[in-house]
Amino acid sequence: MATITLHNFNVWYGQQHALRNIQLTLPAHQITAIIGPSGCGKSTLLKSMNRLLDLQPHVRTSRRLLLDDEDIYAPGVDVAAVRTRIGMLAQKPFPLPLSIYDNVAYGPRIHALHPTHQLDSVVQAHLTDVRLWDEVKDRLHSPAHRLSGGQQQRLCLARALSAQPEVLLCDESTASLDPISARGIEDLLASLRSAYTLVMVTHDLDQARRIADYVVFLWLGEVIEHGPAAAFFPAPQHSLSRDYLARKIG
Amino acid sequence: MSLLHESVQRSVRPALVPRRWHWRTWQDRVGHWAMASLAWAIIGLLVAITGVLVLRAGGLLQVYPLSAIVFGVQWQPLRGTFGMAPFFVGTLLVTAVAMLLAVPLAILSGIYLAEYTRPRTRLLLKPLTDLLAGMPPVVYGVWGVLVIVPLVRDVIAPISTGTIGMLVPFLSNPRSSGYSVMAAGLVLSLMIFPIITAITEEVLRAVPRELREAAFALGATRWEVSQITAFRAGLPGIIAAVVLGFSRAFGETLAVLMVVGNIPRIPPTLFDGSYTLSGLIANNYGEMMSVPLYERALMTAALALLAVVISFNVGTWLFLTRRLQIGGSQ
Numbered sequence: 001m002a003t004i005t006l007h008n009f010n011v012w013y014g015q016q017h018a019l020r021n022i023q024l025t026l027p028a029h030q031i032t033a034i035i036g037p038s039g040c041g042k043s044t045l046l047k048s049m050n051r052l053l054d055l056q057p058h059v060r061t062s063r064r065l066l067l068d069d070e071d072i073y074a075p076g077v078d079v080a081a082v083r084t085r086i087g088m089l090a091q092k093p094f095p096l097p098l099s100i101y102d103n104v105a106y107g108p109r110i111h112a113l114h115p116t117h118q119l120d121s122v123v124q125a126h127l128t129d130v131r132l133w134d135e136v137k138d139r140l141h142s143p144a145h146r147l148s149g150g151q152q153q154r155l156c157l158a159r160a161l162s163a164q165p166e167v168l169l170c171d172e173s174t175a176s177l178d179p180i181s182a183r184g185i186e187d188l189l190a191s192l193r194s195a196y197t198l199v200m201v202t203h204d205l206d207q208a209r210r211i212a213d214y215v216v217f218l219w220l221g222e223v224i225e226h227g228p229a230a231a232f233f234p235a236p237q238h239s240l241s242r243d244y245l246a247r248k249i250g
Numbered sequence: 251m252s253l254l255h256e257s258v259q260r261s262v263r264p265a266l267v268p269r270r271w272h273w274r275t276w277q278d279r280v281g282h283w284a285m286a287s288l289a290w291a292i293i294g295l296l297v298a299i300t301g302v303l304v305l306r307a308g309g310l311l312q313v314y315p316l317s318a319i320v321f322g323v324q325w326q327p328l329r330g331t332f333g334m335a336p337f338f339v340g341t342l343l344v345t346a347v348a349m350l351l352a353v354p355l356a357i358l359s360g361i362y363l364a365e366y367t368r369p370r371t372r373l374l375l376k377p378l379t380d381l382l383a384g385m386p387p388v389v390y391g392v393w394g395v396l397v398i399v400p401l402v403r404d405v406i407a408p409i410s411t412g413t414i415g416m417l418v419p420f421l422s423n424p425r426s427s428g429y430s431v432m433a434a435g436l437v438l439s440l441m442i443f444p445i446i447t448a449i450t451e452e453v454l455r456a457v458p459r460e461l462r463e464a465a466f467a468l469g470a471t472r473w474e475v476s477q478i479t480a481f482r483a484g485l486p487g488i489i490a491a492v493v494l495g496f497s498r499a500f501g502e503t504l505a506v507l508m509v510v511g512n513i514p515r516i517p518p519t520l521f522d523g524s525y526t527l528s529g530l531i532a533n534n535y536g537e538m539m540s541v542p543l544y545e546r547a548l549m550t551a552a553l554a555l556l557a558v559v560i561s562f563n564v565g566t567w568l569f570l571t572r573r574l575q576i577g578g579s580q
Binding site for chain 2: 050052055057058080081082083084087088090092094095096097098106107110111156159160163
């Protein structure tokens with residue numbers, strides 16, 4: 001499994017109430033797309049799921065956010081463990097200032113996932129999965145930042161997956177890429193749903209239509225509507241969702 | 251009326267090739283030249299300082315071979331022997347002790363400030379660090395005389411003599427007065443500690459937030475993230491901080507000469523007095539100038555000080571640019 005459930009979840013930045021009483025269950029092994037206009041709290045919602053939100057100053061949260069049946073905000077929770085089980089692919093590719101090989105080996109190394117002698121084949125497997133292996137197999141030990149933007153994002157995906165997460169959060173992960181690279185990443189994400197629970201924030205409604213199984217529509221920090229994509233896109237129930245899908249607002 | 255109307259009236263239409271410069275153009279040109287000449291004047295200053303030192307030092311090398319000055323251990327101006335080895339050794343030892351004590355701890359405390367503190371804690375600690383970094387050396391010197399010298403005499407020297415000193419004679423001195431290489435190194439390390447800490451913190455704060463988040467998102471602990479930010483992304487900046495600390499320590503005069511004992515000989519142990527190049531110049535320039543070659547000898551010492559600091563900085567610069575070209579970091 002790997003279901004994320006939010007019960008009455010709230011986030012404040014100082015006095016600003018950024019997320020209000022979020023009540024959601026994100027289905028396991030499906031792609032959930034979080035959509036909504038800029039500033040509606042999509043990224044905040046995503047970052048609260050792996051507690052990257054903690055890094056922002058003056059943030060408060062309340063009530064519960066469950067991974068299966070454990071509250072990741074409960075006292076005594078190891079934040080590093082949360083982030084190990086709930087991985088993330090950021091908006092812009094940010095390779096660690098290490099070699100290509102060491103980027104993919106980073107997660108397996110810090111979490112001691114494999115015996116050292118298996119690391120080479122693990123790295124190769126992950127680079128092959130993201131279709132990067134053939135492009136980099138001759139320069140595994142050169143710095144990762146020399147790759148192109150699209151290659152870097154595939155590397156970041158390989159790096160995220162090599163840490164063996166159950167959930168993968170994607171924060172507009174194709175937005176900063178050229179159209180061809182973006183489509184490549186999107187296809188990769190679509191192929192991952194059998195093995196991972198995917199939650200993606202996207203501005204691209206066409207992308208959401210193409211790959212999402214479940215949709216959450218956020219507006220000013222509140223969930224206006226959520227449901228299976230097959231029901232949501234053809235027949236949104238709320239007038240705000242209808243207007244957003246028709247691109248009248250946002 | 252809309253401003254996006256087809257026939258927008260433009261009140262000014264600058265000629266592409268103006269007949270005469272507008273005052274804004276003048277402002278820009280004059281500003282450019284003024285700022286450029288100021289910036290280049292700094293290089294002129296370096297040339298002028300070096301030039302004067304070379305002129306005033308000139309001749310000492312004609313009278314004595316370089317080896318007699320660098321390796322000579324006798325400093326007896328009245329007899330005309332100007333061996334500077336004691337000052338070189340004293341300066342290097344004091345600087346080495348200071349760097350060994352300060353650099354690792356200062357980098358760790360910079361990492362703490364940048365990576366571990368809550369905003370409120372940093373708000374308290376950062377201004378204090380900056381304050382210490384800007385404190386006048388004489389304050390450190392006085393404090394060294396009052397606290398560090400007795401500490402070395404009564405605690406550090408006896409303990410070292412009784413323990414590690416049994417194996418390493420260089421660390422053994424049962425009759426230390428406290429005024430010593432160790433005291434000077436300690437005072438200097440306290441001086442450069444906040445400087446290196448403050449710069450390390452600035453360097454790490456400049457590391458992109460996304461890089462930090464990328465490592466955190468993989469389940470890294472704060473220490474693992476710090477290894478990425480400090481020893482990978484921020485390494486060139488931290489090396490620059492260390493070099494600045496070194497230059498500061500190597501050239502520091504007042505605080506050191508107050509506690510180092512000012513004895514012109516190669517110190518037999520870390521707990522004996524010594525003398526530094528900068529202390530030599532500061533203590534003696536303007537006195538005994540009737541002694542032949544004395545001024546030239548002091549100027550040679552100043553030149554040596556300058557040469558070491560310049561070559562260390564240039565060396566670091568070469569190392570960092572090479573490293574960046576090879577691409578070890580972002």
